[in-house]
Amino acid sequence: MAHGRPGLTGALATAALPLGFLAVFFLWPVVAIVRLGLGPGVGAVLSSPDTWSIVGFTLGQAAAATAVAVLTGLPVAFLLARTSLWGNGFVRAAVMVPFVLPTVVVGLAFRSLFGDGGPLAIILANAFFNVAVVARTVAALWSHVDRRAEDAARSLGASRWRTFFSVTLPVLRPAISSSAAVVFLFCATSFGVVLLLGGGEYATLETEIYLRTVQLFDLTGAAALSMLQLASVVAVLVIGAILRRRSTALRLRGRADTARRPVGGEWGIVAAAWGVVVALMVPIVSLVAKSFESGLDGYRAIGGTGFRGSLQVTGWEAVLNSLRAATDATWLALVLGVLTCVALVTLGRTRARPSLIETIDTAMMLPLGVSAVTVGFGYLITLDALPGDLRTSPLLVPLAQALVVTPLVIRTLLPVLRSIDDRLRQAAATLGAAPWQVWREVDIPLAARSFLAATAFAYAVALGEFGATSFLARPESATLPVVIGRLVARPGELNNQLAYASCTLLMLVTVAIVITVDRLRVGSVGEF
Amino acid sequence: MLRVEGVTVRYGRVPAVSSVDMEIADGEVLALLGPSGCGKSTLLRAVAGLEPADGVISWDGVDLSGVPVHRRGFGLVFQDGQLFPHRTVAGNVAFGLRMAGERRVEGRVDELLELVGLEGFGPRRVTELSGGEQQRVALARALAPRPRLLLLDEPLSALDRSLREQLAIDLSRLLRDSGTTALVVTHDHDEAFTLASRVAVMRAGRIVQTGTPEQVWRYPTDEDTARFLGCTTFMDGTALNGTIQTPFGPAPLTAPDGPVRLGLRPTALHAGPGPTPATILTAVHRRDHIRLTVTTSAGQVDAITSITTPPTPGTPTTLSLAPDGLAIITPTPKTPRAHDVL
Numbered sequence: 001m002a003h004g005r006p007g008l009t010g011a012l013a014t015a016a017l018p019l020g021f022l023a024v025f026f027l028w029p030v031v032a033i034v035r036l037g038l039g040p041g042v043g044a045v046l047s048s049p050d051t052w053s054i055v056g057f058t059l060g061q062a063a064a065a066t067a068v069a070v071l072t073g074l075p076v077a078f079l080l081a082r083t084s085l086w087g088n089g090f091v092r093a094a095v096m097v098p099f100v101l102p103t104v105v106v107g108l109a110f111r112s113l114f115g116d117g118g119p120l121a122i123i124l125a126n127a128f129f130n131v132a133v134v135a136r137t138v139a140a141l142w143s144h145v146d147r148r149a150e151d152a153a154r155s156l157g158a159s160r161w162r163t164f165f166s167v168t169l170p171v172l173r174p175a176i177s178s179s180a181a182v183v184f185l186f187c188a189t190s191f192g193v194v195l196l197l198g199g200g201e202y203a204t205l206e207t208e209i210y211l212r213t214v215q216l217f218d219l220t221g222a223a224a225l226s227m228l229q230l231a232s233v234v235a236v237l238v239i240g241a242i243l244r245r246r247s248t249a250l251r252l253r254g255r256a257d258t259a260r261r262p263v264g265g266e267w268g269i270v271a272a273a274w275g276v277v278v279a280l281m282v283p284i285v286s287l288v289a290k291s292f293e294s295g296l297d298g299y300r301a302i303g304g305t306g307f308r309g310s311l312q313v314t315g316w317e318a319v320l321n322s323l324r325a326a327t328d329a330t331w332l333a334l335v336l337g338v339l340t341c342v343a344l345v346t347l348g349r350t351r352a353r354p355s356l357i358e359t360i361d362t363a364m365m366l367p368l369g370v371s372a373v374t375v376g377f378g379y380l381i382t383l384d385a386l387p388g389d390l391r392t393s394p395l396l397v398p399l400a401q402a403l404v405v406t407p408l409v410i411r412t413l414l415p416v417l418r419s420i421d422d423r424l425r426q427a428a429a430t431l432g433a434a435p436w437q438v439w440r441e442v443d444i445p446l447a448a449r450s451f452l453a454a455t456a457f458a459y460a461v462a463l464g465e466f467g468a469t470s471f472l473a474r475p476e477s478a479t480l481p482v483v484i485g486r487l488v489a490r491p492g493e494l495n496n497q498l499a500y501a502s503c504t505l506l507m508l509v510t511v512a513i514v515i516t517v518d519r520l521r522v523g524s525v526g527e528f
Numbered sequence: 529m530l531r532v533e534g535v536t537v538r539y540g541r542v543p544a545v546s547s548v549d550m551e552i553a554d555g556e557v558l559a560l561l562g563p564s565g566c567g568k569s570t571l572l573r574a575v576a577g578l579e580p581a582d583g584v585i586s587w588d589g590v591d592l593s594g595v596p597v598h599r600r601g602f603g604l605v606f607q608d609g610q611l612f613p614h615r616t617v618a619g620n621v622a623f624g625l626r627m628a629g630e631r632r633v634e635g636r637v638d639e640l641l642e643l644v645g646l647e648g649f650g651p652r653r654v655t656e657l658s659g660g661e662q663q664r665v666a667l668a669r670a671l672a673p674r675p676r677l678l679l680l681d682e683p684l685s686a687l688d689r690s691l692r693e694q695l696a697i698d699l700s701r702l703l704r705d706s707g708t709t710a711l712v713v714t715h716d717h718d719e720a721f722t723l724a725s726r727v728a729v730m731r732a733g734r735i736v737q738t739g740t741p742e743q744v745w746r747y748p749t750d751e752d753t754a755r756f757l758g759c760t761t762f763m764d765g766t767a768l769n770g771t772i773q774t775p776f777g778p779a780p781l782t783a784p785d786g787p788v789r790l791g792l793r794p795t796a797l798h799a800g801p802g803p804t805p806a807t808i809l810t811a812v813h814r815r816d817h818i819r820l821t822v823t824t825s826a827g828q829v830d831a832i833t834s835i836t837t838p839p840t841p842g843t844p845t846t847l848s849l850a851p852d853g854l855a856i857i858t859p860t861p862k863t864p865r866a867h868d869v870l
Contacts, residue, residue, distance in 0.1 A: 423610045426578050429597040430604035432627035432673060437598075441623070445614045 008350045010435075015343035015360055018336045018406070024386075025399055026367050029378025030226070036381065037223025045224035055228060058204040061119060061194075062187035065126035069183045070176065072127065072276045073134025079273035080135060081142035083262050091277050093514045095132040096460050097284055097507050103129075103192025103466050104485045105503050109283040110197060117197030125193045130183040131280060133408075136457060137179035138172055140450045141415050145171055160265055174415045181240035182411050185233060185368035191467045192485075205229045209371045226374045233369030234362070241358040284507065291500035294493075298501030301494055311483055312475040315502055319509065322479040325469070326462035328398035329405055333458045336402065337409025338451075340364050342439070344410075345417045349425075364410055367403040372467030375400065379472060394477060400468040405458045412454035416447045456517035460510050480506045529553050530575065530677055530709070535583035537570050544570040546733040547583065552677070557703050557710045559724030560735075561717060561744075563756060567733040568713045572679050575711065576604050587676065598627070603675030607682040609666040611654040617641070617665050618650035624673030640668040643702060660691045667699070671706070678703070678710040684719055696722040717757055721745070729753050737860060746781075747858040748791065754855050759791030761829045762857075772856070775826040776804050779851040789857040794819055796853025797831035799839060804847040806831070808839050822847065 045051055079085070080092055098106070106125055114121035149171070153163040169176075189206045198207065209225045212218040262270050291298050302315030313321065340360070347357050367375070379400065383390040390396055420443060428438045444451075466481045473482050480502055487499035532550040536543055545567040552558045560568040574581040577597040585592045592600060603624070611620050618637050625633040641647055644664040649657075654665060663683065670678060683699070684692045700723050703710050712723050720727050721741040728738040729749075737749040748754035751762055765774040767783035774790060776797060799808070799820055806822040806829075813819075817832045820839065824847065831847055833839055 421610065423606055424612065426576075426597070427604065427606065427610045427669075428612075428623070428627075429578075430576055430600075430602060430679075431624035431669065432598050432601075433623075434596075434598050437627060442612065 008347070008352060011343045011346035011350065011352070014339050014346065018340045018343070018364060019360065021336055022363060022367070022403075025379075026370075026375065026403055029382045030230070030370060030374055031378075032382045033219075033374055033378040034223045034226050037219035037221075037226075039220045041220035042224040042227075045221050046228070051225070051228070054203055054205060054208055054225075055232065057119075057202060058188055058206070058229075059232060061122050061126065061204070062184050065123045065130070065187040066180050066184045068123060068127035069130040069134050069187075070180055072279075073131045073179070074138065074176075075269050075273035076131065076135035076276055077138035077142055078266075078269050080139040082260070083266070083270060084260060085262070085270065089515070091273070092136075093511045094277055095135050095280060096456070096514045097510060098128050098280055099130075099132045099457075099460050099464055099510075101129075101284075101287075101464060101503065101507070103190065104196065104481075104488050105287065105499070106283060107193045107196030108488065109287055110193070112286070113283070114197070117199055117202075119202060121197045122194055122202065125197060126187040126190050128280065128283065129190070129193075130186055131276060132457075133183050133186070134176070134179045136453055137182075137412055137415070138175045140412060140453050141175040141419065142172055143449075144416065144419070174418070177240055178411045178415055181237065181365070182368065182408060184236055184240075185365065185407075188233065188236075189229070189369055189371060189467075191372065205232075206371050206373075210373045213373055213377060222374070226371060229374075230366075230370060233366065237362045237365050237369070238358075241362055287500060288504050288507075291497070291504045293500075294497055297494065298497030298499075299505075301498040302501055302505065311478070311486065313478055313483065315480075315483065315498065315505070318478055318480045318483040318502070319505065321473075321477050322463055322481070322506070323509070324394075325397045325401060325473075325477075325479055326459055328395065329401035329462035329465075330455065330458045332398060332402035333405035333409050333462070334451075334455060336406045337413065337454065337458075340406070340410050341413045341417055344414060345443070348418065349422060361410075361414075365407045368407045372400075372404075373471060375403070376468050376471030392474075396472050397469050397477065397479070398462075400472055401462045401465045404465060404468065405461050408461060409454045409458050412457060413447060413450050416450040417443055420446050452517055456514045459513050459517070463506065463510055463513075480509075529588060530711070531584070531586045531589075532571075532575065533584040533586075535571065535574060535581050535585060537567070537574050537579050537581045543733055545574065545581070548730075548733075548735050550728060550735060550738075552709055552711060554709055555707045556726060557700075557708075557712065557724045559712045559714060559720035559727045560730055561714060561720040561727050562730035564715055566730045568715075568730045569681055571730070572681055572711060572713045575677075576600065576602050576679055601673075601676045602679055603670035603673070603677070604679045605663075605666050605670045605681065605683045608686050609659075609662040611662055611665055611669070613655055615654065616650065617646070617652045617654055617657070620654060620665055621650075621668045621672050623669060628673050636672060637668075640672050643671070643706075644668045645698070660687050660695060663687060663695065667702075671708070676709065678708050680710060680712040680723075682714055683712065685714070685716070692719070699723060717745075729756070731756070746855060748855050749858065749860045751789070751791065751857060754791035754857055757791075757855065758793045759855050760794060761792040761827075763790055763792065763826065764788070765790045772854075774849060774854075776824075776847060776849040777802075779849055779854055781851055781854060781856065783856050783858075791855035791857060792829065793853040793855070794830035794832050796850055797822075797829060797847045798850055799831050799833035799845045800837075800848060802846045802848025804849075805844065806847050807844050808841050810841055811839050 076091065076095055080088060106128065110121050110125045111117055149167050150163050153167045158166065191206045191210065194202065194204045194207050205225050205228060209222050209229070212222040212225065305311040305314055344357055344361055379396065380391060425438050425442050428442050433441055464481055466485060469479055470482045470485055473479060484499045484502050487495045530552040532548060534547045534549065535545060536547050537545040548571060560571065562568045570579060573579040575585055577592065577595065577600050612623065621637045621640055622633040625636060637650060641649055644667055646661060646664055654662060657665065684695050687695060696719050703723065712720065714720050724741065726738065727741055727744045728735045729744060730736065731752060737744060737753055745757060748757055763775055765772045765788050767785050767788050770780065770782055772779045772781050772783060772788060799822070804824055806824045809821045809823060811818050811820050816835070818835055818839065820831045820833060822829060822831050822845065839845065
């Protein structure tokens with residue numbers, strides 16, 4: 001122990017499973033599909049001004065939507081973390097609902113609000129999805145941050161705003177930059193929304209790749225754009241990692257110590273948070289209202305397969321498919337995410353080079369930023385090489401979903417694990433706790449709430465995942481979002497009613513799961 | 529017993545601790561005393577196994593280099609407690625016992641809470657405790673599994689003064705009564721002298737002097753050490769037959785005959801009836817005395833006077849010498865294991 005780097009080997013071994021998963025189920029398919037398209041045409045695509053205006057629009061709308069999501073998410077995070085008010089449970093569940101709504105449906109809802117769509121509609125719709133990411137990630141850290149630093153700043157004569165900007169914000173920065181990076185990736189690769197609201201006029205890399213792959217069979221162009229997408233995503237992730245570099249150890253406190261009744265100007269923030277929640281509710285309520293436009297017809301139709309058998313599964317079977325796939329994806333993502341976090345935190349303690357930690361961290365985020373179409377297509381041309389042909393396996397959809405969900409688990413857990421004072425672990429070690437016991441006795445209890453939050457989050461995202469699932473799900477294993485997507489695209493009043501009813505059902509299932517997980521108390525965890 | 533031989537700890541290329549030798553006998557309390565940044569906490573963390581170090585750290589002759597933190601059986605108390613926020617007081621104290629696989633811990637937990645004066649605090653949440661109470665719990669937690677060696681890293685520094693002094697006395701009694709072998713790191717010499725039977729003075733990553741509190745206090749090894757131990761004025765004197773002649777009069781102190789270098793603490797000179805004329809420059813109230821700066825024919829020096837006779841700056845007075853405030857600079861012979869000889 002006095003020599004060398006304790007735990008380095010162990011940490012790398014822990015990281016091996018998530019990294020291996022990433023290599024087999026992400027890198028390999030993506031590289032395969034890109035190689036398939038490599039050819040002399042790539043240069044032409046890359047040098048075309050049209051391509052670069054698409055890149056510009058992709059990054060621009062993503063940046064704007066991220067800014068909107070951060071600005072609207074912060075008041076909600078304050079409400080959830082710093083106040084103990086009636087209705088917080090509702091807010092906690094309500095901000096999660098947009099996340100699971102199929103993009104197609106949200107696209108439709110925003111089109112009815114904004115006429116022909118356009119950049120503003122795209123930005124707001126993308127932000128609408130992602131307020132929850134910011135609100136919940138930031139709240140998870142904020143609820144454990146000691147209030148006294150803020151009190152000290154106030155007593156030194158800092159105004160409430162000054163205190164927020166000079167004391168609170170720097171402490172929250174890891175969580176904010178973490179969630180902003182996730183939101184940016186979601187927005188940069190958002191698909192359904194842009195397709196519906198962009199008309200023929202506005203395209204992002206994601207929709208362009210889809211168009212070229214599926215409709216134009218221009219694999220060369222798609223490969224070029226995929227590489228471009230990968231490059232810009234890596235650039236954003238590296239910048240994000242550098243921004244997160246200086247993270248400070250905090251004194252974490254129990255929730256009861258930090259949540260209280262708001263005072264004075266804090267009510268203004270509470271009002272803003274509720275304003276955000278109400279705004280989030282508008283498209284949701286309009287969807288629910290539409291589902292009742294012709295009474296309960298839509299809901300009765302859930303038992304069937306749509307107008308003239310538009311579907312191969314009934315609505316109820318789709319619900320079961322969704323739950324099954326989301327459950328598998330969630331436990332997979334939790335295993336991968338927790339292993340990654342353990343490896344990253346252990347590496348951090350061994351004084352390993354920061355670049356090694358950041359590389360692993362960044363690699364695990366990549367799937368968020370790469371087109372679901374690319375990954376999906378890649379699966380179809382590579383996974384037959386694995387034993388037991390996964391392409392026909394019911395695990396295919398959960399595998400793809402886990403790829404998208406794992407980064408969220410990591411981003412939710414890691415800030416909290418990293419902010420646990422290392423001396424607390426050292427205290428446990430000097431009292432005789434072996435490294436695994438330190439995890440069991442210190443890290444796990446202190447991060448348990450965030451783990452639950454990550455679980456709920458992962459489940460909701462898996463339930464709502466549309467891009468990769470629509471590409472990979474076989475007709476008889478279609479999930480609810482996929483069914484809704486198909487219904488909206490088919491004619492027939494009954495199909496519309498069924499789509500809206502299914503949407504409402506999906507929201508109900510999500511809310512029920514989020515509320516259940518939030519209410520879970522594991523042993524002594526409840527008090528923290 | 530703990531033996532530290534030639535231990536060096538580096539942060540990057542900068543050595544925080546440079547080839548330190550040190551021994552702690554069973555039942556002994558050793559204080560590592562030094563200014564902040566001298567490397568004393570780093571040395572303590574190396575002993576605990578929390579910092580990779582070069583050199584040999586051994587217990588009863590067994591090299592600890594391959595022994596991880598949790599198998600060393602060394603308890604550690606941090607400056608700010610580092611209690612587990614998700615456990616009660618009893619849960620914190622019982623932690624080490626549970627890790628050792630002990631099933632029936634209630635008795636031992638109650639015993640320790642009583643020992644640190646917190647009977648009945650068991651079910652409380654640690655976040656509700658005051659700083660002093662938290663530190664007592666941290667001590668009880670570290671002592672519960674009966675560590676072979678207790679490491680205390682500035683255990684009282686985060687507390688307010690009166691509490692610190694009271695706790696230092698309690699802690700000293702507790703360590704002696706329980707026969708605990710301990711290493712205390714502190715920058716406060718009062719604390720070091722109260723707690724420890726032997727003091728090692730550390731500066732710039734090295735141990736410069738080791739001895740009993742009396743030795744270190746009376747015979748600091750050089751002027752820097754003397755200055756750290758409160759001396760503010762230095763002057764030459766002459767020792768002859770058990771008396772040292774100083775510019776302020778004779779002092780009955782033992783030193784080898786010949787010239788000696790003296791360090792004077794403010795308490796060495798009392799304003800009042802005495803042989804040396806002086807003029808008061810400034811006066812500042814301290815807890816139990818008034819601290820003065822005065823000019824004399826030997827230069828400007830610090831002195832003290834009683835609170836009952838408040839002095840006025842600018843007025844003349846006389847000074848008497850109080851031998852208790854004198855330190856005799858006694859360079860340690862430059863042998864490799866010098867402190868063992870002293």
